[in-house]
Amino acid sequence: MKRLLFSLLILLCCTGIFAQRITNNAYTLLKPDRVFDGRQMHNGWWVLVKGNLIEAAGEPGSITAPASAKIVDLKGLTLLPGFIEGHSHLFLHPYNEVSWNDQVMTESRAERTARAVVHARETLMAGFTTVRDLGTEGAGYDDAGLKSAIKKGIIPGPRMLVATRAIVATGSYGPKSEVAELALIKGGEEADGLEGITHAVRSQIGHGADVIKLYADYGWGINGNAPTFTEEELKTAVEVAKSSGRTVAVHSGTTEGMRRSIMAGVTTIEHGDGGTPELFKLMKEKGIALCPTLSATEAIASYAGWKKGVDADPARVKQKHYIFTEALKAGVTICMGGDVGVFPHGDNSREMILMVDYGMKPLDVLRSSTSINAEVFGLKNLGSIKVGYLADIVVVSGDPVEDMKTVKQVKLVMKDGMIYKEL
Template sequence: MKTFNLTLIFIWVLFTCSAAQQNPNDTYTLLKPDRVFDGQQMHAGWWVLVKGNRIEAVGEPNTITTPSSAKIIDLKGETLMPGMIEGHSHLFLHPYSETIWNNQVLTESRAERTARAVVHAKATLMAGFTTVRDLGTEGAGYDDVGLKAAIIKGVIPGPRMLVATRAIVATGSYGPKSTVAEASIIKGAEEADGIDGITHAVRSQIGYGADVVKIYVDYRWGPNGTAEPTFTEAELKTAVEVAKSSGRIVAVHSGTAEGMRRAIAAGVTTIEHGDNGTPELFKLMKEKGIALCPTLAATEAIATYVGWEKGNDPDPESVKQKHISFTEALQAGVTICMGGDVGVFPHGDNAREMILMADYGMKPIDVLRSATNVNATVFQLKDLGNIKTGYIADIIAVEGNPADDIKSVKQVKLVMKDGVIY
């Protein structure tokens, strides 16, 4: 019996040693596409070698030494590029054509909203977006922090997440609203007022897991529902100071010229929407290094929900104004982030924004940069957004050449996140 036990122990030792030698971090994958977009430029004939979850080598085939054990994946006719980064998402929302925003917040349980978010996360990843900046749960509290944790732990598939948790609004400005003063209803974001109030809200959300601070600097709370500024310039400067002292970036919802002016003066990181920006404001954004996330797709989606038929009907004023503001931002040289306000339209259709950016006058190669290297830089994402030696292996392959035809980004053939092929 003793000899038998020693034999078992010997076999177990051999097995565990062998398993250690097959550490996933030591596995190699060679990707052989027709071309590689590295986050900045397109390179014909390049290959990429991945070791574990990192890029081991990239370049001309004769510069890459491939181990005999490497798994080889031929990607004939395809373009390899960094995993795309969605700059403005709401995984806890679904299209308003299915359920209007108020009813999602007021009538869908947190369990249902989380279940939907799980489905949305997978759809986003499989569409080639390996990272999202999720800018508020819209009434679902801090559930995005839990969703992020579940993805990190491998419980569910999904993209890397930068989360904003509840987002911050001025009291009385945001919905849902009720004319019954005694009614206690769920709000779509956390209300805060004054220097002390907004300081507390920023610090509290960071404490609960926020990676980015989202603030609504204007909203539709003016007479007859017109959009007007909410927080004062002093309040916004305080919020930015507090957030940035913790290393967090600050994203602000803004569609009015005055709201944008205050946000620019406060030194925010990104302005979302920017519908009524002016050449002067975009010039200031350029000078201060503040990026614009234009959300073209959300504007068009909302217009279709109220009856607009693109291609058949004249463009509504909201779409016309978006064309104007986007063109002026481009002319001013403002850094443009790719972000569509997904959730207003279906998750997994994130690339709709990229196609519109090209339609509205941005060069396809610049659109690709925006969705990869630019977003990674603006969002302070280390070792992401580029295909470079030593970077994290978040890599996708798409059919054709998206620098020639941006619609190719919707033809995703391979998704690798952290070295794992999904």
């Protein structure tokens, strides 16, 4: 125990030291075999970092590094922008360890925050330098505090876009009890009507929300999943959120829930299991992106006993294959986001691998994981290897265009010009 505490102390102290170092104008020259700039792969490129910014990127002959520059030889490796996780829950851990209900009801806020600190570090070490965290699921506004601690250099972790409590219709969300009079912690903030929705959105913004998350449907219908908010309620949420410059993410797994969300003009639809060719065409026309969360679907099926590659695909997995294929056909913008927390943090890249397995081109998956997520989420100076952009960089073995599994072989992680993991 003493050794563990000592190691943690050293880790935190080192993090603080690194955070101070990025304030100077030190140079680092990274020399990989190839560079993915957020759009295209370039063989033979180098990248020069000055302080926390990208100073130059391109052919070696175009880059002039000072004699004082730290040289990092990355022979045989690929350099990319730091990956951006599009759908994360740092305050959750896999449901086969502890069910969602029990995490919300029986794990203290202190325990959940302690877990989130560990999850943040695991995420960063996996090459994900930014996450969009879509709800604390009963842990209040603690994600805003976690974001602040990371930003101050108190703990290592990715940049965070936080949704705080998320917004649900009264009576729709869990946890629930057969004892109607029992007051339980809820996994989201309940709100109803145009006035109630307006208040909830503004309150969450006031408590630190960067993105507004709503549940357009949930499993509260007589026959399962059913819509929750009306189209007008969703439109109100979008209007209030977007007037402050914030994006809106909507959980939706039904056709009607998706239709209402699309008509309301949300930014992204999460899951999208009720998608149809007609709805995906409409999403394309309105510029609404899909975050398909393939990994969560497969993880939940595996917790129910499904053995991938051995058993026949269950209906929910077949449906995910269908909607993903139809979204690609329609040209819908695809965000990379796995709903990590349902499965282990640090294994975020399994979503990238599944996106290829489900039919997306590897180069498009890399774009979704970097520049496209940055664009959809409104992240400035991130997601690309460009002069003047923040030096968020990941280096992996081999060439992910040839084999996406190489994204699991992370050799170097830099965030804001600071190296957290290196050869």
